[in-house]
Amino acid sequence: MKRKLLIIGTMLALSPLLYSFCGFYVSKADGTLKNKTSQVILVRDGNHTVITMYNDYKGDVKDFAMVVPVPVVLRKDDIHVVDQSIFQRLNDYSAPRLVEYWDENPCSVYTEKDKMFSPKADLATGYNKSGRGAILNEMMGVKIEAKYLVGEYDILILSAKESGGLKEWLTTNGYKIPAGAEEVLDPYIKSNLKFFVVKVNEAEKKKLPGDFLRPLQISFNSPKFMLPIRLGMANADGDQDLVVYAFTRKGRIECTNYRNVEIPTGKNIPLFVQKNFGVFYGNLFDNQWKKEDKSVGFLEYAWDVSPQNFYHCDPCIATAPSEQDLVQSGVWWLKGKDWTDYTDVDNDEPDNENKNVHFTRLHFRYNRNSFPQDLMFQVTPNTETFQARYIITHPATGSFTCDAGKKYIHELKTRRKNELADLTALTGRNMDTWQDDARSVNDEEQVKDAQYASLMPQVKEEMERRPDYPVGLVLMSVVILGSAGLLRWKGFI
């Protein structure tokens, strides 16, 4: 079948909305807090790590508090606040994408169609209000290692001798500890981790425009390359989503204590999915996550995004992160190249230094049962590119009375049946779920025979008739046994 790429489009609304960091929120009020989707930027090279945590806290800022275990006592220079729009840009850019193709009418002469780009990223974000100071105290084996004011945040770095003391300290100082958090605090204390405790400084917050909390960025040296998710599970109901945007010099990052799976990509899906691509991807992710037995991290994007490399995706659904965006995300090895920053007098890094930046986007959905351990990562030299990409194809228009046209309609029917079967396989949803969407596709005056809605019953029937047992596996076993027998017969083994 002749097909021609005319348009590369569009958008993603990643399942629902993207939110919050995976540390744990200790509420000062009695209200229950929920953190559903966290976003984190990880930058790693050698033993140096920069972690940026997106903040989507939705309650009263006065009550906001966050605890993150860190391997060392951070200096004030190691803590920054960054512009929260960076997360939006990274998400838009690396999110799963939909590609559109247009069929050519085999009965008509070739006509060039308009090219158009329609990136529509419609992610919403939630923010919150006002602030409040921190309280100091030293007792119960809890030591305040450092105390800083960074941006609108009051920050304490605590070390503790035992979890009971830490818990008591937090309670005495007006923090509410979520049930179950203590089981996690103890191992952290014994692993010699420090606790990065964050609250909002109300006076500083008032000086700033807007009513949101900016992301916090911390950097430190440690051979451990990990994300503490266990604390975040303490007060989260059910499953939590975590999107990790990672930048390294060498290549992809991967999780070392959970499986890494590439999300199915490059699939042809029915045209009507375009309307609800976000819902489609949400269903797909949910289904794949269940199929992979839940304890996995999904790869959604991997590419070399070095400023000197101009080819970052295919298709690109948003503007690539600029060099400044990358520096803001914590990619410190690009700093020397930031021409706009005249204040940086230490800008004497040699030009031939490795300025590569590899971007990995991993998507986790975790809960207490499937993820008993924190996420451990490694940087690999894997530079293979990857993107979650789904293809829709518009049918040709015109009349199909010529022989080639009739053949085209026949092929279109077969293709669409496959698309429908794939849609069901990918999302695990019954065909009926899509009935209304299918009916509402109204660009098919010319291809009446091949309308999705009319093909659905056929596909459904075919899929029911299809045997359940894995034919491939049985065939493979027969081949193996056969060849083993042959070798044995010939006396080779």
Added chain:
Amino acid sequence: MPALVFRDARYFQVSFQFIFLAYGILYLHWNAQWWLYATYFGSSLLTQFSCEIIFHTHRTGSASWWKGLRKGIPSALISSFGLSLLLKTNNWHIAALAAMISIVSKYIIRLNGKHVFNPSALGIVAVLFFTDQAWISPGQWGSGIVMLFAVLSLGFIVVTRVQKLDISLAFLGTFGLLLFARQVIYLGWPLDFFIQSISTGSLLLFSFFMITDPKTTPNHAWARIIWAVAIAAVSFYMATFRFINGAPIWILVLAQPLVPVLDKLFPAKTFQWGTGKELRQEEQWFIQSVYTHSVM
């Protein structure tokens, strides 16, 4: 009678490795890189044949020459599967290099009629250390409990055939005990934290398929056990306190030069592949029951 099914225990190993690779690709949805596997197998077999021609002086075309050539095939297959299961790279020449190092090491690094290094482990460690273009993925197997049983049963059969179950148990037992002491007793993590660590497919595969290679383990039973315990203890330290990924493989390769020393201190009969050790009545019965009751 199972002993008759395969004359050479190495074919068991090949079959199981094949099953693992198929499991990874079909069920764990690895990003199957056929060109990589093809490179490993092609280079291994080619190197094996070349080495056989270069290092063995039999007349080309003679019966013993063909025999020698054929005898090396399973060993090259085991190495190729070992590399396919563990080592990842984006470059075919790195893959070829790893395969070549594996095979050539068997011919040139020899002491007392045994090769010193486990071929695939050496190939892996060499390219990891010298090239910075390859990596191993400790998380690729996940920690599925079904996998645990499968690996145990499959591995059990292999080691039963080659009589080295002692080394697997000594390694896994020591490593597990140390992990348990550290994670559960000292740090106070819940039990499922520990279970996830110990049921990692990579660790189990190492215990049953890598460290057990009879050609690169001490001959004497006690020496073997001491050796395995030492590897477990050092690996535990490197993994827990030095955050080394794939620590056991590194330690295994570093420890292998000690094997000739241990063999000298604890003399015993050298293991021979495929010579069909006479089995006692109980052993035959045992192996037979393993077959009839295992997941296979």
